[in-house]
């Protein structure tokens with residue numbers, strides 16, 4: 472099965488000698504790289520011209536906060552220069568004419584639809600044009616052009632039914648690639664339509680999508696993705712790592728929105744301190760939809776919707792928002808935890824660093840990264856690993872666990888500060904990011920902790936269970952992480968002593 476590769480916003484960025492997206496330079500770069508189809512975004516100026524621009528304003532690309540809808544074509548034409556400016560759609564059509572390539576015109580809004588149709592007619596480019604974007608825009612195009620090649624926008628892992636295709640008669644069903652699984656492709660093909668997906672920049676994922684029958688793959692990395700599909704690259708580890716990073720970034724967007732717009736209804740679960748918000752359930756549903764589409768043979772166990780694993784199949788452990796009490800109380804310190812556990816150990820993981828809601832990922836034997844940068848725990852100083860340093864832990868729900876109070880006094884007696892920040896995921900993973908000498912939780916739960924343990928181990932930190940073994944997925948019991956083996960061991964020793972001093976925990 473071979474899929475066609477679509478150049479996203481032309482061919483731009485570091486893979487295309489720095490051409491800027493949606494410029495004639497990017498269209499030329501895509502043509503030079505042999506693109507069959509070139510996607511561009513269209514917006515309308517105040518005087519009715521269809522120009523190539525993705526965002527509603529010129530801010531991101533041109534450092535100019537004006538909305539393009541409030542600028543005349545003459546004003547837009549003054550920004551940038553030569554091939555490195557905002558072109559008319561008509562100019563892009565002219566560039567593509569006679570090359571054999573097609574232009575895929577994208578609109579996230581119906582406003583430019585009529586002007587875009589007019590530009591295509593004037594250029595007599597109907598046969599080399601496709602259309603995607605908002606359903607309202609597609610209706611305008613379909614009415615004006617009965618033969619147009621239209622992409623039906625689709626944003627669910629559930630495939631469309633025949634009735635969903637009737638009004639637009641689309642050639643393609645166009646979905647975010649993470650929602651496209653083998654069942655989805657088969658269902659769309661059974662309806663007589665083709666599957667288009669966006670935006671795929673991981674070579675192994677693109678090759679996977681082509682293998683399951685996706686017909687059209689949009690990418691920023693035209694050459695790399697075309698080569699990977701042609702070579703039928705197989706790398707499940709790279710695929711899984713790219714997917715968990717995308718899911719963490721998706722969770723981050725939800726969390727950020729919740730901070731500005733509110734968390735919605737806050738419910739409680741086991742007790743008054745055990746919160747769940749609409750953000751938790753929305754993120755878990757989204758993650759489950761993606762994992763179900765991408766890894767249909769795997770199990771999923773999640774904080775909000777449960778699930779079980781007998782250990783036979785690989786299992787994803789998910790906490791959509793770790794630290795919901797913080798979120799519900801306006802404290803900006805929450806995380807996300809997703810780990811794939813295979814044969815009793817985490818092999819791929821993602822969490823969110825609460826600082827900037829930045830994804831932190833790790834793969835067994837390969838390393839750990841924060842926001843694309845490799846991470847390593849800092850070299851520990853000489854001397855007692857805990858004195859003058861910080862240790863973090865979490866409560867049992869809202870309560871002290873057996874030995875907690877004794878640990879607090881034992882650590883403070885030796886000049887070590889104990890902190891309880893409110894997210895078990897961030898507390899353990901924080902050691903990988905240089906936050907404190909060591910951390911522990913009193914009871915391991917894979918939903919909250921498996922991802923963080925893999926990240927600490929891959930960043931060069933130490934992980935210990937209650938017996939002192941370096942298990943990344945113990946049955947239960949406390950887990951300890953340290954910037955060094957000495958720090959993890961020192962915290963385990965301090966914890967054991969604290970348990971001994973807690974009279975209530977005896978027997």
Ligand SMILES: [Mg+2]
Pocket residue numbers: 480510511512577
């Ligand atoms: Mg687009």
